[in-house]
Amino acid sequence: MSTPASRHHKRPRGEGQWALGYREPLNKNEELKKNDDGLNVRQRIIDIYSKRGFDSIDPADLRGRMRWYGLYTQRRPGIDGGKTAILEPEELDDRYFMMRVRIDGGQLDLRQLRTIAGISKDYARGTADLTDRHNVQVHWVEIESVPDIWERLEAVGLSTTEACGDVPRTILGCPVAGIDVEEVFDATSEIDAIKPYIGDPAFSNLPRKYKTALSGCSAHCTVHEINDIAFVGVVNEQGEQGYDLWVGGGLSTNPMLAQRLGVFVRRDQVGEVWAGVTGIFRDYGYRRLRSRARLKFLVNDWGAEKFRQVLETEYLAEPLPDGPAPQAPDVGRRDHVGVFPQKDGNFYVGFAPRVGRLDADKLFAIADIAERHGSSRVRTTLEQKMIILDIAPDQVDSLVAELEAIDLQVRPSTFRRQTMACTGIEYCKLAMIETKGLASDLIDELEKRLPTFDQPLTINVNGCPNSCARIQTADIGLKGQLMLDENGQQVGGFQIHLGGALGVGSGFGRKVRGLKTTAKALPDYVERVVTNFDTQKKEGESFADWVQRADDADLK
Structure with missing residues (x-):
């Protein structure tokens, strides 16, 4: 007969953490990675798939490992948003790929820019989209073209390696590092210190994607608050340049802000510390459920103090000293436009x-x-712009x-300057509605209707709940969904988040019960809520601050 104590002390269910001995794959994605490192797909693309064509591609490579080289199948044209969650992957797949070119720190010379332009023209039907993580994405790429595209990119020092997948993604940096009058210091050399780890098999099987930000920008333009690992430039009491370390930020369907570890990382320690934090994610990260596999869940469960302790005792040669917090940015916009x-x-x-x-x-x-x-x-x-x-x-x-x-x-107008949109249903297999054209039309409408409005105001448009366009941290965040219009017809629309912010007063947008709009009615809604803000705002009050005190009726 069991005692009450034994009944209440069952062995906790494993989260698939390697460091605790859980090595058996607990889902299909983990099984795929155990069977073969994603980095190994490159040679199969060169030797087999590009020669034999799309139908020769192993499904595990097609919908898994090819992401390790920035390749996703794009959405087959003509499939409406209502079928996004219903159809099998092979029914959604087109025979063409989106290819993401990795641009660490956003740094390009003109030869590199012209190479991307040439690839777009020759292999991608002229497409080219700037992402909100420095990258350029092209579409309509055929598998037969991929080896030649790689040759062109690599000849000028670019690549698609680990631009997608359960790997370290593109390293975010301030795009005006080294030249900005206001910067704390130029952090370019520390980005270079991390680059050797990209494509390293030691970090090519992480529980999920892993996002790095690193800069000395005084405007905090790399949005360190929502990255898995972020190094924020600071100067300590001794006048030494270094970094404040943040971990565990991320958005998607369960958003969390990164936590400060309170340590001071010397500039010459960045590579070692990056590898240490990444090693914790690899070894202790949750691999049982994909929905809990981001670093933010581990950091949330452990807390900053335990995370720092494990980092210092198991992954670094010496403890890190305490360090100062970064100075708050004093700008309303972080985009360098x-x-x-x-x-x-x-x-x-x-x-x-x-x-x-x-x-x-x-x-x-x-x-x-x-x-x-x-x-x-x-x-x-990081705002889909160029400099x-x-x-x-x-x-x-x-x-x-x-x-x-x-x-x-x-x-540009505020609306042109601060409206972002994800890829949307035009190419993305996860999307439910169209985004790019809709957002562009919204800009035109708002410029006509509110020609004198000039306050900072971010409008972020997303085609699904995954927040590629950072909807929770926007002033007006629009999460795409299907809904019924006034005639009972199923149409594209948005759930609305209001008053998200990063920097001083970081926080996620407010959800007002039942607040949503059809895509058709979106310009009317945005005009109405922006006008309410413009007439009610106090001296120096931001949109996010106004949202926190506004009546629900003024937000609808």
């Missing part, structure tokens, strides 16, 4: 494509405009005029 002075007396010029959408011709044009004005460097941002560096003072006006002549606005 506009004309700004550099340390060397030149200027950088940030401009806003519509919701990150470009094409091959525009990419070539950007390279040509930059070159004509004496620049050899461009940058991609041209190193413009002499007497060249700025001409550069701005040429960019704006091809609808690349340097002094």
Whole structure:
């Protein structure tokens, strides 16, 4: 007969943590990775799939390991959003791929930019989208073309390695590192210290995707609060440059803000500390359920104190000293759009494509405009924007005029500047509604209806609940869903999050009960809530602050 104590002390169910002895795969994804490292698919693509065609691809490679090289099958055209969660993967798959080009720190020279443009033109029907993690995505790529695309990219120092998959994704950095007058310091060398770990089999089988941010930007443009691991530039009491370490941030369907560990990481320690935190995720991360496999769940369960203890005692050669918190940013926008002075007396010029959408011709044009004005460097941002560096003072006006002549606005409206959109149903197999065109049309409508509105206001449009467009941290976050309109017809629409913010007062958007809108009625809704804010706001009050005190009726 069991005692009450024995009944209440059952062995806890394992979360699939390797460090605790749970090595047997607990789901299909873990089984796939145990059977073969995702990095090994590269040679099969080169030797077999590109020669024999789409039908020769092993399904485990097609929907799994090919992500380790930035390749996803795109959505077959003509499948409506109501079928997204119903159809099997092979029914949703098209015979073409989205390819993501990895651009660590957003750093590109003109040769690299023209290479991407050429790939877009020759192999991707001219498509090119800027993401909110520095990358460029192209579509309509055929498997037969992939080896040649890789050769072109690698010849100029670019790659697609680990741009997707359960691996360390693109390293976020400040796009104006080294030139920004206001930066704490230039963190480029520390990004370079992490790069050797990319493609290393020691970190090519993580429980889920793993996102890194690292910068000395005083505006905190790398959104460290929502990354798995983030190094934020600080200067300690001794005047030494280093980093404040944050872990466990992430959005999607269960958003969490990163936690400070309170340590000071010297600049020469970044590679070791990055490997240590990543090793904890690999060894202690949850592998039983995909929905709980991000680092944020482990950090949430352990807490910052235990995480620091395990890092220092099991993964580092020595403990880390306590360190200062970063200074709060004093800017309303973190995107580097506009004309700004550099340390060397030149200027950088940030401009806003519509919701990150470009094409091959525009990419070539950007390279040509930059070159004509004496620049050899461009940058991609975390807000689906671009920057041209190193413009002499007497060249700025001409550069701005040429960019704006091809609808690349340097002094855009708030709505053009701060509206982001994910890929949407046009190409994404997870999406339920269209996003890019809808968001572009919304910008046009708001510019007509609210021509004098100039306050910072982020509008982030997502085609599904996964928050690729960071809906929970936007002033107006729009989560795509299917809903019934006033006639009882199923249409695309959005659940609305209001008042999310990063930086001072970081927090997730407020959900008002029943607050949603059809896609058709979206411009009317945004006009109404922005007008309410504009008429009710106090001196210096942000949209997020107003949302916290506004009546529900003013938010609907």
